[in-house]
Amino acid sequence: MSPPKEVDVIVVGGGAAGCIVAGRLAQADPNLEILIVEGGKNNLNDPQVRQPAMFLSHLAPTSTTAKFYAGRHSELLGGRSPIVPTGNMLGGGSSINFMMYTRASKSDYDDWKTEGWSADDLIPLLKKMESYNLENPDPKIHGFDGPLAVCHGASPAPNTEEFLQAAQDMGYKVVDDIQDLESAHAFERWGKWINPKTGFRSDTAHNYVHPVMEKNSNLHLLCDSKVSKVVIENGKATGVEYVPFSPPAEGAPKPVPQSVTARKLVVVSAGSLGSPTVLERSGVGAREILEKAGVECKVDLPGVGENYQDHNLILPAYRVAPETKTHDDFLRGIPEVHAQGLKDLEEAKGIYTTNFIDAGGKLRPSEEEIEAMGPEFRKFWNEYFKDAPDKPVMFAGLVNAFLGDHSLLPGGKYVTIGTYLEYPASRGSIHITSADPYVEADFDPAYLSHPADLGPNIWGYKLGRELVRRMPCYRGEVVALHPKFSATSPARAVEIDIDTSRELQGDKGVTAGVVVSGNVAAQNEVTSEPLDKKKPIENLVYSEEDDKAVEQWMRENIGTTWHSLGTNAMKPREEGGVVDAKLNVHGVENLKVIDLSIAPGNVGSNTYSTALVIGEKGAILAGEHLGITIGLTN
Numbered sequence: 137m138s139p140p141k142e143v144d145v146i147v148v149g150g151g152a153a154g155c156i157v158a159g160r161l162a163q164a165d166p167n168l169e170i171l172i173v174e175g176g177k178n179n180l181n182d183p184q185v186r187q188p189a190m191f192l193s194h195l196a197p198t199s200t201t202a203k204f205y206a207g208r209h210s211e212l213l214g215g216r217s218p219i220v221p222t223g224n225m226l227g228g229g230s231s232i233n234f235m236m237y238t239r240a241s242k243s244d245y246d247d248w249k250t251e252g253w254s255a256d257d258l259i260p261l262l263k264k265m266e267s268y269n270l271e272n273p274d275p276k277i278h279g280f281d282g283p284l285a286v287c288h289g290a291s292p293a294p295n296t297e298e299f300l301q302a303a304q305d306m307g308y309k310v311v312d313d314i315q316d317l318e319s320a321h322a323f324e325r326w327g328k329w330i331n332p333k334t335g336f337r338s339d340t341a342h343n344y345v346h347p348v349m350e351k352n353s354n355l356h357l358l359c360d361s362k363v364s365k366v367v368i369e370n371g372k373a374t375g376v377e378y379v380p381f382s383p384p385a386e387g388a389p390k391p392v393p394q395s396v397t398a399r400k401l402v403v404v405s406a407g408s409l410g411s412p413t414v415l416e417r418s419g420v421g422a423r424e425i426l427e428k429a430g431v432e433c434k435v436d437l438p439g440v441g442e443n444y445q446d447h448n449l450i451l452p453a454y455r456v457a458p459e460t461k462t463h464d465d466f467l468r469g470i471p472e473v474h475a476q477g478l479k480d481l482e483e484a485k486g487i488y489t490t491n492f493i494d495a496g497g498k499l500r501p502s503e504e505e506i507e508a509m510g511p512e513f514r515k516f517w518n519e520y521f522k523d524a525p526d527k528p529v530m531f532a533g534l535v536n537a538f539l540g541d542h543s544l545l546p547g548g549k550y551v552t553i554g555t556y557l558e559y560p561a562s563r564g565s566i567h568i569t570s571a572d573p574y575v576e577a578d579f580d581p582a583y584l585s586h587p588a589d590l591g592p593n594i595w596g597y598k599l600g601r602e603l604v605r606r607m608p609c610y611r612g613e614v615v616a617l618h619p620k621f622s623a624t625s626p627a628r629a630v631e632i633d634i635d636t637s638r639e640l641q642g643d644k645g646v647t648a649g650v651v652v653s654g655n656v657a658a659q660n661e662v663t664s665e666p667l668d669k670k671k672p673i674e675n676l677v678y679s680e681e682d683d684k685a686v687e688q689w690m691r692e693n694i695g696t697t698w699h700s701l702g703t704n705a706m707k708p709r710e711e712g713g714v715v716d717a718k719l720n721v722h723g724v725e726n727l728k729v730i731d732l733s734i735a736p737g738n739v740g741s742n743t744y745s746t747a748l749v750i751g752e753k754g755a756i757l758a759g760e761h762l763g764i765t766i767g768l769t770n
């Protein structure tokens with residue numbers, strides 16, 4: 137069915153936040169005609185979306201459900217151009233994310249210093265959106281009747297307890313809930329945005345849009361369509377223009393943009409990398425950038441596309457004992473594992489119903505650790521963290537598999553310890569270079585561009601190693617995926633021990649322990665000693681040379697946590713802001729931005745819950761604009 141040519145509200149981008157806004161408005165007033173224009177395809181009943189364990193498939197290089205934004209080449213990153221994937225289908229990031237249930241710290245929202253957006257203002261909405269199914273919930277901060285269910289998924293893998301014990305052995309606490317908006321220094325059994333009744337992912341399209349579309353006829357959906365611009369006439373948004381998502385074949389004529397009129401409101405929800413480029417192509421942004429791109433400047437708003445923030449992630453891999461229950465065989469595509477998993481899924485259990493990230497922590501460094509991070513971080517610590525005890529510096533979590541291409545590694549079992557920096561000091565940007573919606577933007581993620589960010593990332597790597605070395609299932613590092621330490625360094629990465637190698641070889645005679653590194657001969661020589669599992673574990677001691685090796689590796693490997701935010705900051709116009717407290721774009725009527733791009737500052741957590749709370753708050757604000765009341769409860 138072709139989309140209507142005129143509606144009351146157009147939502148540009150049906151992502152995590154956009155689906156909430158459209159769904160809540162359509163439900164609140166069945167007479168309101170709403171159209172979602174989404175760049176990617178529909179996600180309705182798509183098994184790749186519904187089945188949690190399929191989450192990695194979205195990041196395969198051939199995936200069309202993610203859009204891969206290429207960042208600028210950077211010498212600070214070992215001459216790499218970092219790639220930042222975002223959701224590119226209905227549901228946006230909520231259809232493809234890792235489903236880790238994580239919440240910001242209270243002070244994160246309070247730091248936004250915007251009326252109506254303090255933590256106390258937002259807690260009712262954090263409750264409204266969720267149906268919490270974890271242990272010992274505190275009803276003051278958790279909700280039980282929201283559209284998005286939270287649970288542990290398939291019961292946590294046994295080595296989760298080994299990981300948590302290792303954390304305790306290192307002096308950290310393990311508690312029931314570090315998503316209480318206050319905890320910043322403890323580990324927990326991680327929750328997931330997964331529905332325990334169905335075993336399915338809690339994405340926003342299946343929980344806010346599809347059920348409303350089934351009942352109401354006022355919510356319309358146009359997929360595979362890229363909004364080229366918002367039409368702005370006499371200072372008012374009056375509609376949008378869009379083109380097919382995929383560019384025309386080489387030599388084929390450019391498509392003629394189609395238009396739809398919005399009688400009352402245009403909401404831009406195209407995400408932190410999409411929304412600023414939509415605004416700039418519409419003539420809203422820094423005059424100089426727009427003129428250079430050949431776009432008439434309608435509102436000179438230099439904050440658009442600035443203030444880009446992410447978290448910095450590393451994912452080093454470790455070997456574990458062959459009998460350890462990991463998801464490696466699932467990721468290798470072993471048919472029996474999948475057949476059993478699909479059978480179990482019918483009863484909402486089993487390997488398909490988890491993201492195999494079962495435990496993790498939010499952590500603050502000790503005095504000694506801060507000292508080791510260098511003077512730049514010390515300064516940042518004093519200014520930003522010292523008086524904010526609810527702000528963690530680092531996330532550290534256990535992923536129960538190798539998170540890469542298994543065909544590149546020998547058989548066996550692996551775990552990955554992910555660590556990410558919660559509040560990098562670096563700031564990047566994204567801007568258009570052309571009015572043509574098919575021309576990629578100039579994107580600078582600027583990772584490690586601030587010197588304060590290196591020290592804590594190195595701390596994170598070392599911390600991850602200490603945790604995993606204390607797990608009884610630990611059997612060595614995948615040396616090729618760790619820093620290139622000197623072969624004689626006591627802190628060097630250690631390849632699989634000979635006993636485990638023999639165990640893995642079994643009767644198949646395959647080589648289980650392959651060393652791929654710059655100094656193969658030396659590595660073989662020093663790594664053939666078995667790991668002594670009875671010896672108490674002492675922390676590794678790193679020399680200056682070792683630290684240089686870690687720094688080099690960090691530069692060559694650090695990447696996105698897929699947590700882009702901040703590019704249309706909610707701040708006063710004179711402070712570089714793009715939207716006001718009601719999410720209205722400064723200088724344009726009937727135009728709001730409602731997605732994670734409005735976050736003026738970072739959050740100490742994975743970002744889905746913040747995108748969701750912005751969606752819930754945005755729905756209320758859009759309702760106010762339209763004269764509709766949307767409450768704080770379901």
Ligand SMILES: Cc1cc2nc3c(=O)[nH]c(=O)nc-3n(C[C@H](O)[C@H](O)[C@H](O)COP(=O)(O)OP(=O)(O)OC[C@H]3O[C@@H](n4cnc5c(N)ncnc54)[C@H](O)[C@@H]3O)c2cc1C
Pocket residue numbers: 148149150151152153154173174175176195221222223224225226227228229230232233234235236237238361362363364405406407408410411414697698699700730731732733741742743744745747
């Ligand atoms: C791979 C990955 C893993 C993640 N893992 C986690 C996790 O485990 N836990 C967690 O808390 N967070 C996670 N996140 C982050 C979280 O999903 C995002 O922060 C959240 O989705 C952002 O929501 P948003 O509404 O701002 O934008 P998005 O959800 O990105 O939605 C933007 C939508 O706009 C569409 N769009 C863009 N441009 C246009 C255009 N011009 N025209 C039409 N449509 C357009 C896109 O296709 C998309 O559907 C992850 C994200 C990714 C990508």
